[in-house]
Amino acid sequence: MIDEANSAKKRTAVRSCPVCGHESWPIAYGMMMPDDMAQHPRTEFAGCCFMHEERLNPTTGQLEYGVPEWACQNVECRYRWW
Ligand SMILES: [Zn+2]
Secondary structure: OOOHHHOOOOOOOOEEOOOOOOEEEEEEOOOOOHHHHHOOOOOEEOOOOOOOEEEEOOOOOOEEEEOOOEEEOOOOOOOEEO
16 A cells, blocks of 8 residues: 555656556656666656557547556556556
8 A cells, every 4th residue: 555644745746547546657768777766766667668559539539659658556457548
């Protein structure tokens, strides 16, 4: 569980998953040193692998491609979006 008392809003912002409402973290791409990672405790690190995903835009009905910027931290959801 998340200890809200210790999660004093630092630099890393979190968002709520649009699917399940769980806390979601920003996804960081590229090489990160361990020191850098330590400064971003609420960030999901994806390394250098850019994973393009597709989605159906609910408002336009168009198929869109993009790189997810947010990752739901609910293990049963794991929804990623941008
Ligand atoms: Zn979710």
